[in-house]
Amino acid sequence: MLDRMPNPMLPEPYRIERILKETGDTFTLELESTNGAGIAAFSAGQFNMLYVFGIGEVPISISGDPGKPGRMVHTIRAVGAVTKVMRTLKRGSVIGLRGPYGKGWPIEESRGNDIIIIGGGIGLAPLRPALYRLISERQKYGRIILLYGTRTPADILFHRELESWRGRLDLDVNVTVDRAISSWRGNVGVVTTLIPKASFDPLQTTAFICGPEVMMRFTVLELERRGIPSENMYISLERSMKCGIGLCGHCQLGPCFICKDGPIFSYDKVKNLIALREI
Amino acid sequence: MQTLEPILAQQPFLQDLDSEHLQLLVGCASNVRYDAGQFLLREGEEANQFFIIRSGKVAIEIYSPERGPITIETLGNGDVLGWSWLVSPYLWRFDARAVELTRALVLDGKCLRGKCETDHHLGYTLLNRFAHIIDRRLQATRIQLLDIYRA
Numbered sequence: 001m002l003d004r005m006p007n008p009m010l011p012e013p014y015r016i017e018r019i020l021k022e023t024g025d026t027f028t029l030e031l032e033s034t035n036g037a038g039i040a041a042f043s044a045g046q047f048n049m050l051y052v053f054g055i056g057e058v059p060i061s062i063s064g065d066p067g068k069p070g071r072m073v074h075t076i077r078a079v080g081a082v083t084k085v086m087r088t089l090k091r092g093s094v095i096g097l098r099g100p101y102g103k104g105w106p107i108e109e110s111r112g113n114d115i116i117i118i119g120g121g122i123g124l125a126p127l128r129p130a131l132y133r134l135i136s137e138r139q140k141y142g143r144i145i146l147l148y149g150t151r152t153p154a155d156i157l158f159h160r161e162l163e164s165w166r167g168r169l170d171l172d173v174n175v176t177v178d179r180a181i182s183s184w185r186g187n188v189g190v191v192t193t194l195i196p197k198a199s200f201d202p203l204q205t206t207a208f209i210c211g212p213e214v215m216m217r218f219t220v221l222e223l224e225r226r227g228i229p230s231e232n233m234y235i236s237l238e239r240s241m242k243c244g245i246g247l248c249g250h251c252q253l254g255p256c257f258i259c260k261d262g263p264i265f266s267y268d269k270v271k272n273l274i275a276l277r278e279i
Numbered sequence: 280m281q282t283l284e285p286i287l288a289q290q291p292f293l294q295d296l297d298s299e300h301l302q303l304l305v306g307c308a309s310n311v312r313y314d315a316g317q318f319l320l321r322e323g324e325e326a327n328q329f330f331i332i333r334s335g336k337v338a339i340e341i342y343s344p345e346r347g348p349i350t351i352e353t354l355g356n357g358d359v360l361g362w363s364w365l366v367s368p369y370l371w372r373f374d375a376r377a378v379e380l381t382r383a384l385v386l387d388g389k390c391l392r393g394k395c396e397t398d399h400h401l402g403y404t405l406l407n408r409f410a411h412i413i414d415r416r417l418q419a420t421r422i423q424l425l426d427i428y429r430a
Contacts, residue, residue: 121428149426183346190422212427
């Protein structure tokens, strides 16, 4: 009898075990395999293809802890047809899952360095697994800085965790919002304004950046001003990913497929590509 | 008597300033503190100084009758607040209010304007440094205007 490889295009059924409302339009799903097989090991920064049966499939970054197998965690913003339906699903509903796919954040390669993590909006979700990993082996890194920017105080993700991270003496956590009323006592201003005050050794620092592309563009400029070499900056790119395994070409960016070669790229590898409006 | 010179010299905004110019600024500087809620400056009032924040947090606000005070930006340790003292008609365009206990150096802009008129090297040096701040704030405001996190 022939041994058959699992079909990478075939979603596995996963049951929604828990739903957390993060903000007005963002929620977190905790999924468990319906066949009790457990979840596949994943790297911080990888993504899954999530399939709402009869509606469609979307790429969603994993936002859970790679060190805690058992449940696959995704934080999702309800912005499109699929994610809007996903938001209406109840605990116990079953969705399809493929993956994990793609390349993650360079966690091991950054050992010994200071780490600056810069997230914008929902971009904090793919960065959270990286932070879990870094915290789990805290002594192997220099300073760890998290800078997070979002639209308003009501849009801040992972509130409780941010507070607990901020309370740690071995993490520098700074949050800012683009707009606020005067009752907000935190920072107001775009996330790039936090960079000049962050304390790190530029030549021994790795930057993990995830957010809207415009935000990442300006973030990179600010980090360059601080002296971080572009090969030490990593950004998470998003394009229209369909197959997730580099076959269909929907997410092609020049010579790269975002789903297979990314979604995490060293900035020096893609800076000339993302600057091109034609691709 | 101890002067503010060592404190001024530590400020990133004044880094590598000629000692002659630093001395000049020391003569125009004083130490101030504001409790949370206190205004450092109010829109429409005469702009005759600028601030270098040493600690705390200051909100730059604009008041809207419909929405009340709206915070545009917050400034903290090492940031410079206020450039309307450089530009005619020398009136503040926004409010600035301490969000928490804030300590700052205040520099007499009116006195500095006079000194910049007679010492163009000082004038260029200060304008150049303020131009950097204005450029960064303009960039930041442009990104804010893009409202990039909106769905």
